[in-house]
Structure formats: structure tokens, C-alpha cells
């Protein structure tokens with residue numbers, strides 16, 4: 212059941228898109244948290260072209276909204292990553308004589324009037340922005356449209372985040388897909404039919420006339436510094452995050468290049484600089500090429516680690532897909548399951564899928580299960596278990612390694628996310644919304660749609676077509692995901708000297724001796740409880 216009146220439809224209906232003609236003294240591009248780049252950025256590119264056409268300077272605005280960050284459980288790491296990227300962007304824009312003005316604004320309901328007054332203060336009548344698909348953000352943008360109309364301002368909002376925008380991929384009955392596989396097949400068909408439209412690259416903005424710097428109004432915009440931090444979102448491990456996740460599109464491109472063209476490091480993903488090391492270019496066994504066989508291994512560096520960059524828009528998904536076509540030397544996107552690169556492109560399609568789900572079924576972001584029939588599943592209330600899970604003290608090594616990886620890196624391998632999420636919801640029988648919130652608060656790549664989709668999939672309340680009795684056994688998952696045990700040994704120091712099968716399930720006496728906790732629950736018993744509660748929601 213599609214939710215009634217999804218707000219994206221209302222926003223698109225508010226845009227009249229007349230022939231644009233600026234009447235003021237500037238054109239404004241409103242940069243958002245998911246737009247942290249200059250090239251291949253549709254709203255910025257349109258704003259720049261319009262400014263050139265009208266002979267006006269371009270101004271970039273960024274509004275920090277701490278209330279939204281609280282409402283969306285944004286992590287301090289993600290806010291700090293935004294600040295680090297903005298500093299680089301401000302510098303690059305200044306070289307083009309384009310000012311980037313940032314402001315911290317509260318309360319969030321006053322952001323629409325603030326933006327309109329900002330446009331009036333720089334005498335701009337045209338506003339460009341990329342669409343943010345979360346409900347609160349869409350409502351904010353609808354409000355901007357309402358206020359803009361009264362003031363003779365024309366907003367233009369464009370699709371940019373995804374390869375294919377929401378609303379295009381539909382079933383034969385004209386409905387949005389609720390299951391990934393048919394969505395992905397249709398996604399490929401649509402993409403290959405109009406590759407240029409969906410994958411076209413865009414250059415960075417053109418430079419403003421340098422005389423803009425002499426204008427007193429603009430000079431204050433150039434001079435406004437990027438804040439050191441946002442109150443309430445101080446990043447305690449900023450120095451480490453700066454090493455583990457360097458900011459900027461150049462870093463993101465280099466990570467992509469390494470993923471596509473160089474061999475995997477033989478170590479697990481750690482805190483080190485992701486751009487260090489790796490074999491020489493053009494290795495035939497690059498991570499991308501062996502992605503299909505290797506991607507579920509957490510004990511090696513097997514995936515791209517691009518999620519923080521894609522979530523923040525430091526690199527576009529389009530650029531990632533274009534680069535895979537270059538790697539293969541082909542024109543069509545062939546996301547077949549048998550090739551590593553095809554498999555990786557399908558992961559990019561998952562990213563599109565979950566945002567399409569969010570747009571068609573916005574209730575999922577309001578704490579509702581995608582499958583309403585599971586709304587009454589009975590969850591445990593157990594703060595001690597929740598804390599143990601968060602801190603990586605469950606006594607199940609693979610879960611603890613995963614959670615400690617999140618705590619130290621602000622990121623987690625995909626398979627580890629699934630195991631940790633499944634353990635919270637099916638073994639500890641704790642509400643998936645608690646886990647969803649915790650991940651958002653920890654991760655540097657926090658993305659509402661992908662995180663919600665991943666959690667609901669793992670909790671069997673979401674789009675997984677398999678029934679609720681998909682319950683991972685964390686011990687056998689551990690042997691498949693971490694066959695060497697290196698991942699566990701890296702993140703769980705108590706087990707650093709344990710090898711063989713014991714590292715996946717330490718015998719109680721050994722665990723006691725090493726100071727490692729005993730399991731919180733017995734997996735077999737927990738499984739029976741989960742099956743009972745899902746089978747008959749509401750039952751004990």
C-alpha cells in the first residue's frame with residue numbers, strides 16, 4: 212500500500228518552472244548535506260548556467276540545522292565530515308570567485324523564511340537546489356515554494372542524489388516496487404534505454420567575474436568562516452576520522468580508482484588511511500573485479516568504502532557507474548550477477564531502491580514497519596542487553612567485532628551490519644528502531660533511506676521477500692564472513708591470541724580466562740522465541 216499523498220509529489224507540483232529569467236543581482240544555489248561536490252552536481256550546474264546566461268554572479272548558501280540533526284539522529288562524525296568537506300569546497304569556490312556562505316540556523320521551522328530573506332538580502336530571484344527526499348526536508352522545501360511565490364522568487368529543485376529518480380521505476384500495474392529484484396531489472400532497462408540522460412557528467416561551475424570581490428555585500432559572504440564545530444555535535448575522534456575518512460572529491464575519486472584498478476590489501480579494513488598502500492594499478496584482480504566472490508568477507512579489504520562519500524555526495528553515483536563502464540570498456544550497464552563489477556553496480560541500485568521506497572512509503576521513516584502486519588511484534592525491554600550490544604560485549608565475537616568496528620571507525624562492513632542487526636532484533640528481540648537510531652548516531656555514512664531499509668530488511672519488517680524465519684546463526688555467519696578470524700582479532704583484543712574455530716565461539720572456560728563475556732542469550736532458544744513472536748504478532 213503506497214502512502215497517501217507522499218510529499219515529493221506535492222513539492223514537484225509546487226514548481227511551476229516558467230522560463231527562468233533572473234531579475235535581481237545574483238543567482239543562489241542552496242547546497243545541502245548530500246551535495247558536497249562541485250562537478251556532476253545538477254542544481255549547481257543549472258544555477259551556474261543560469262547565472263552566466265543572465266550575466267549575474269553565483270552565490271552558494273549552506274544552512275546548518277542542528278534541530279534537524281537531532282531529529283534525524285545525525286552523528287557528530289557525519290556533521291564533522293560535512294564541515295571538513297565544506298572547508299575544501301569554500302576554498303575551491305573562492306578560486307572561482309564564488310562565495311560560499313554558511314549559517315547555523317534554529318529553529319528549523321524558520322529556515323524557509325530565512326532562506327527567502329537571504330535571497331532578498333543579495334537581491335536574488337532565482338534559487339536552485341537538489342531535492343532531499345526525507346519527509347521533513349520535502350515539507351521544508353514545499354514551504355519555501357509557498358513563501359517564494361509571494362516574494363517573486365522562483366525556486367528550482369532537481370533530482371540529483373540517485374541514478375534514476377523516484378517515480379520512474381514502476382511495476383506493470385504502475386505501482387512502486389516493494390521488492391528489490393524486479394526493481395533492479397527494471398532499473399537496468401530504464402538506465403540502458405537512456406544512458407546519456409541518467410549518467411551524463413557535468414562540469415564544475417564557471418567562475419564569477421573577479422570584480423564581485425570588491426562588492427561590499429559579497430565580501431562579507433566570502434569572509435564568513437566555516438564553523439569549527441556545531442554545538443551539540445562535537446566530534447570526539449575528529450583526528451582519527453580525518454585519517455580514516457579524508458574529505459574531498461579528490462580523495463573520493465582516488466578511493467574509487469583504487470577499488471576499480473588495484474588489488475585488495477591482504478588485511479582487514481582498519482583505521483589507517485584508505486589511500487595508502489594497495490598494489491600497482493591495472494591489477495587484473497582488483498577489488499571491483501573480484502567483488503562478487505569477495506564482498507561478503509569482512510576479514511579483508513573487499514568493498515569500496517565509498518559509502519561516506521556517496522552519502523554526503525562528495526562523489527556522485529553517476530560518476531561511480533561511469534567509471535565502471537570505463538573499467539570494462541563497454542557502453543551498456545550490464546549489471547549481471549556473474550561479474551564482480553555487475554554485482555557492485557547492483558549495490559548502487561540498492562541505494563536507489565531504498566530511497567524510492569522512502570519516497571513512496573514515507574511512513575517507514577516515521578517509525579512504522581514497511582510491512583504493517585509486524586507492527587505488533589512484541590519486543591523485549593532490556594537496557595543491559597542494548598548497552599552490551601552497543602558496546603560490543605554480547606559474548607558473540609562477530610557481533611562484538613562489528614559493533615566495535617562501528618565505534619572506532621564510524622563505519623561497518625555490510626555483512627557485519629546485517630549480522631549485528633539480525634542479532635539485535637532476532638536474538639535479543641530488541642526493537643529495530645533502537646538499532647536504527649544507534650547506527651545513525653555512530654556512522655559517518657548515515658543515510659536515512661539505506662539505514663532504515665537495511666534495518667527493516669534485517670528485522671523482517673521490510674522489503675525482504677523471504678519470510679521472518681530468515682534468522683542468521685551468528686556463529687556460522689562468523690565462519691563465512693571472517694574465515695581467517697582476522698576481523699574478530701582486530702576489533703576484539705581479548706581474542707587476539709585465539710585461532711581456529713574458537714575465535715568464532717570461544718569455549719566458556721577460555722572466554723573466562725581471557726576476560727571475554729559469556730553470550731547474553733542462547734541462540735537456539737532465542738531463535739524459537741523470535742519465530743513464535745513473528746508468527747503471531749502480539750504473542751509472548
Ligand code: FAD
Pocket residue numbers: 506514515516517518519521522555558559561562565623624625626628629632650654656657658659661662663664665666669
Ligand atoms: P560497497 O559494497 O562498495 O557498495 C558500493 C555502494 O553501494 C555503497 O557505498 C553504498 O552507497 C551502496 N550500497 C551497498 N550496499 C547497499 C545496501 N545494502 N543498501 C543501500 N546501499 C548500498 N549504507 C549507507 O550508505 N548508509 C547507511 O546508513 C547504511 N545503513 C545500513 C544499515 C544496515 C542495518 C544495513 C544492513 C546496511 C546499511 N547500509 C547503509 C548499506 C551498506 O551496508 C553500506 O552501504 C556498505 O556497507 C558501505 O560500504 P561500501 O561503501 O564499501 O560498499
